[in-house]
Amino acid sequence: MAETLDKKEVVVVGMGWAGSIVAAELAKSGRQVLGLERGREKTTQDYLTAHDEYRYVVGHEMMQDLSKETITYRNTLDEEALPMRRFGAFLIGTDVGGGGVHWNGDTWFYHPYDFELKSRTEEKYGRDKVSNDYLIQDWGITYDELLPYYEKFEETAGISGEQNPMGPERRKPYPTPPMKMTPLLSDFKAACEAAGTTPFRTPAGNMSEEYTNPDGMTLAACQYCGFCEKFGCEWGAKSSPIVTTIPVAKQQDSFELRTNANVLEIMKEDGEVTGVLYIDPRTQKEYIQPADVVVITSHTTNNTKLLLHSELGTPYDPETGDGTVGKNYCLHITPSVTAFFDKEYNMSMGAGALGVTIDDYNNDNFDHSEYNFIHGGSISMKQQGKRPILENAVPQGTKNWGAEFKNESIKAYNRSAGAWAQMITLPYVNNYLSLDPTYTDEYGRPLLRVTYDLTDHDRNVHEFIADRIEEILDEMNPVSKNRSELGEHFDILPAHNDHIVGGTIMGADPETSVVNNYLQMWDADNVFVIGGSNFPHNGGYNPTGTVGALAYRAAEGIEQYLDDNGPLVDA
Numbered sequence: 297m298a299e300t301l302d303k304k305e306v307v308v309v310g311m312g313w314a315g316s317i318v319a320a321e322l323a324k325s326g327r328q329v330l331g332l333e334r335g336r337e338k339t340t341q342d343y344l345t346a347h348d349e350y351r352y353v354v355g356h357e358m359m360q361d362l363s364k365e366t367i368t369y370r371n372t373l374d375e376e377a378l379p380m381r382r383f384g385a386f387l388i389g390t391d392v393g394g395g396g397v398h399w400n401g402d403t404w405f406y407h408p409y410d411f412e413l414k415s416r417t418e419e420k421y422g423r424d425k426v427s428n429d430y431l432i433q434d435w436g437i438t439y440d441e442l443l444p445y446y447e448k449f450e451e452t453a454g455i456s457g458e459q460n461p462m463g464p465e466r467r468k469p470y471p472t473p474p475m476k477m478t479p480l481l482s483d484f485k486a487a488c489e490a491a492g493t494t495p496f497r498t499p500a501g502n503m504s505e506e507y508t509n510p511d512g513m514t515l516a517a518c519q520y521c522g523f524c525e526k527f528g529c530e531w532g533a534k535s536s537p538i539v540t541t542i543p544v545a546k547q548q549d550s551f552e553l554r555t556n557a558n559v560l561e562i563m564k565e566d567g568e569v570t571g572v573l574y575i576d577p578r579t580q581k582e583y584i585q586p587a588d589v590v591v592i593t594s595h596t597t598n599n600t601k602l603l604l605h606s607e608l609g610t611p612y613d614p615e616t617g618d619g620t621v622g623k624n625y626c627l628h629i630t631p632s633v634t635a636f637f638d639k640e641y642n643m644s645m646g647a648g649a650l651g652v653t654i655d656d657y658n659n660d661n662f663d664h665s666e667y668n669f670i671h672g673g674s675i676s677m678k679q680q681g682k683r684p685i686l687e688n689a690v691p692q693g694t695k696n697w698g699a700e701f702k703n704e705s706i707k708a709y710n711r712s713a714g715a716w717a718q719m720i721t722l723p724y725v726n727n728y729l730s731l732d733p734t735y736t737d738e739y740g741r742p743l744l745r746v747t748y749d750l751t752d753h754d755r756n757v758h759e760f761i762a763d764r765i766e767e768i769l770d771e772m773n774p775v776s777k778n779r780s781e782l783g784e785h786f787d788i789l790p791a792h793n794d795h796i797v798g799g800t801i802m803g804a805d806p807e808t809s810v811v812n813n814y815l816q817m818w819d820a821d822n823v824f825v826i827g828g829s830n831f832p833h834n835g836g837y838n839p840t841g842t843v844g845a846l847a848y849r850a851a852e853g854i855e856q857y858l859d860d861n862g863p864l865v866d867a
Contacts, residue, residue, distance in 0.1 A: 298573060298582035304330040305858065307572055307587035309559045309602070310594035312394025313840065314826040314847040316541035317449075318591055320511075321851035323548035327858065330585065331545065332574060334558035335391030339538055343528035349683045353526050358398045360388040360595075364577075365737040367597055371749040371785045373614065373726060379735055379743065384789040385627060386796045387526070388595045392555065393538040395595070395794065396840070400525045400648030400680065401501030401534055403455045404837035405446045405845075407659040408439035408464060409671075413833060416660065417670055426670060430753060431624055431723040433832050436804035436865075437813040439464065442845050449844030453535035454507035454515050457499030462655035475504045475518065480641040480713055481652045484677040487771035493654040498676055499841075500649035501535035511544045522681015524648025534648065557583075560739060562590055562606035562823065569608070569820045575739065589854055592800075592825045593847070599829040600729045600799030601744040609800075609810050609819050614726050614747075620810045622730050624723035624798035625746065626834040629754055629782075631673070631762040632716035634689050635774035640710045646681030657717075657764050658836040669756040673719035673836040675765055682709060689714070691776045715769055716780075717761045718795070721834045724751050729799045750786045758782055795839050797831035802846075805867075812865035814853030815846060821863055826850050 305328040308315045315331060323329045351357050360366075368377035389395040409416055414432045417425055426432055447468055449455075456472040459465070474497035477485075488495035502518045509515070516533040524534055532539045545551045559574040563584060571586035592599050603609050603621050612623035653676040655661060664670055688705040689712045695701050732745040762779055769777060803809025806818035815830055817823040826847050828839050835842075853864050 298584045300584045300586065303571070303586040303588070304328050305587065306330070306589045306591060306854065307332060307585055308591045308593055309572060310394060310592070310598070311392050311537065311542065311553065312389065312593065313396040313537055313541070313844055315591070315593035316393070316537040316545060317844060317847040318593060318826065318851045318854065319551060320541045320545040321848065322854060323545050323551035325855060326550055327855070329545070329551045330587070331551065331553045332557040332559055332572070332585070333392050333553065333555050334577070335555065337392045337553065337555050338397065338528065340528070340530055340532045343530040346527050346530055347521070347523050349685045353683070353686060356383050356387070356526070358389055358391065358526065358528070359383055360390050366743060368732045368735050368743050368745045369788045370745070370747055373747060376734070377732055377745045377747070380788055382789070387794045388597060392542065392553070393536055396537045397528045398526050399501070399840060402649040402838040403450065403453065403499045403501050403841040405443075405463070406439070406835050406837060406842045409659040410835040411435045411437060411439050411442070420660070421664060421670070426722070429725045430751075431725060433803055433808055435813070435832055436802055436809065442849065443467070445845035445848040446841060448848050449841060452509050452511065452540050453501050453844070454503055454509055455499055455501055455535070456504040458497045460496050460655055461494040462658070462661050470499065472504045472507050475500055475502060475647060475650050476520070478641070478650070478679050480679050481650070481677065483772055484715065485652045487768050488652065488654050490771040491768045493656040493768070495652050495654050498649050498651035498653045498678065500647070502647040502649055503533045503535070509540060511540070513540050513543060515539055518647050520645045520647050520650070520681070522644060522646040522683065525680060559602065560605065560741065562602060562608060564606070569823050589822045589824065589858065591854065592823070593827055596796050596799055596827055596829040597729070597744050599825055599827050601731070603800060603810070603825065604731050604744070605741055608823065609817065611730060612728050614728055617725070620801065620808065622728045622799050624801045624832050625727050625729050625748060626721040626723055626797050626831070627748065628795035628834050629719050629721055629758060630716045630780070631719055631758045631765060632714055632780040633762060633765045633769055634712055634714040634778040635769045635772060636691055636708055636712045636776045637772065637774055638711070641713065643679070643682040643710050643713070646679040648680055649678065650680065651676045651678030657761060667756070667760065669753050669760065671720035671836060672757060673717035673761050675715060675717045675761065675768070677713060677715040689778065692778050715765050717765065718836050718838060719757055719761055720836050722751070722753050723798060723833055748786055750782055755782055795828070795834060797828040797834050797839060800825045800829040801832045802830045803832060812863070814864045815850040816853060816857065816864050818867060821857070821861065824850055824854055
């Protein structure tokens with residue numbers, strides 16, 4: 297039988313970027329906050345021996361244990377979903393700091409167009425530009441409303457960069473200057489200019505210099521070691537919750553961090569949310585944690601699953617179009633081209649977001665009247681630092697084993713580089729999240745089921761963007777190129793990226809969204825859900841900066857709710 301604990305004002309489920317921002321902000325104002333994390337507590341010292349590609353990249357040391365809890369996956373509604381046995385298309389982090397510890401550091405403001413995608417598209421191109429099978433909608437908030445929170449996240453995280461010539465004019469400079477420019481990136485920048493586009497430095501959460509943020513947290517300067525993605529930074533030079541927001545929360549007497557606390561359900565009594573049920577995986581003992589406010593801040597998949605397990609909100613039904621929980625699931629697709637050169641570069645050095653980007657084919661920065669798609673994607677080349685096991689690109693036609701492969705991969709190591717895009721993916725009527733009717737986790741609860749396949753819109757944007765990447769790389773005079781291709785159906789095993797969104801989307805209408813623009817549930821005033829799961833669609837940028845901005849705004853909303861109670865936005 298579950299043990300009932302003393303009540304807290306606020307319980308936060310998941311201590312990644314979103315959860316730690318909310319916890320720090322509320323605790324600083326004296327609110328009693330409990331942070332629950334299913335994994336262990338980690339600090340920079342835990343990553344002093346982290347330069348181990350096999351352990352962290354091949355073995356996924358920092359990710360959810362799929363032998364105990366996974367997702368099931370299918371392409372279409374008439375297929376049986378099967379469990380994902382190894383990570384590929386996306387990663388689900390665990391431990392204190394979550395994905396904010398193993399990320400690369402790319403930090404963007406979404407474009408004003410993204411927040412009003414439906415209304416701006418229809419105004420410029422008409423209602424028939426996008427089929428009704430694509431469930432596009434506005435976010436219920438504008439860029440201008442979110443801008444102060446974007447700026448606050450940048451200041452907390454010490455983001456570096458320079459003005460995007462295709463984006464809105466910045467009100468403030470980046471907190472830190474751009475990272476170093478390498479010979480490879482200089483050549484790519486020149487190629488972009490020769491192709492008639494406008495390159496700029498990728499905004500990065502890898503510190504270009506030592507930086508102390510407004511909360512007094514000091515981050516070290518990046519060493520360009522090349523171990524960012526899927527690794528924790530032992531230097532404290534990659535902005536993450538464990539060197540910014542979590543230490544601030546822990547400085548407050550009103551905050552408590554409780555690890556090994558896997559939340560299974562949001563508890564209700566007489567229809568009102570009263571707290572959460574969690575289990576300690578070490579002892580299998582269950583606890584009921586009462587709270588005035590429940591804040592869900594875990595991974596996109598787990599946010600949605602927790603609402604479905606708790607019977608909060610109405611599950612989305614693709615056949616009727618009714619319901620909202622699980623709706624608008626999207627995955628970032630990445631058109632890419634790898635070029636092989638006669639010229640050598642030092643590819644061992646790098647950092648997660650050390651790069652050059654163009655935005656000329658993103659958002660509505662070009663006229664789409666003659667194209668069979670909307671939006672587009674940002675195109676980048678990044679020098680992340682090649683590693684010895686999986687960084688072994690070879691020209692097409694090379695055998696993938698034996699002496700030929702070894703010779704070509706050694707030759708190509710310092711003579712090859714890729715460029716790729718973060719590409720828009722629109723929500724589609726049959727792409728959604730639900731509970732699996734067959735498979736369960738280690739606690740006997742249904743796994744989350746992902747139903748997802750490629751769409752015609754995906755293919756149209758992918759081919760357009762891949763053509764643009766090739767045009768730019770041709771200006772670098774490559775010997776040969778490898779271009780990514782989309783298969784007949786989406787396959788969950790090849791690696792894509794971690795940017796999956798949707799499932800608990802935000803909006804201005806309870807009929808089409810799960811939360812309002814403070815990320816407060818329409819169906820439960822004292823429940824806030826924060827993360828990539830709030831995005832009604834994927835944009836042409838990495839999502840972390842937007843998650844951080846939304847978390848800061850939600851923290852203000854929670855503070856207001858604790859004072860006044862009730863809905864923060866009229867339905």
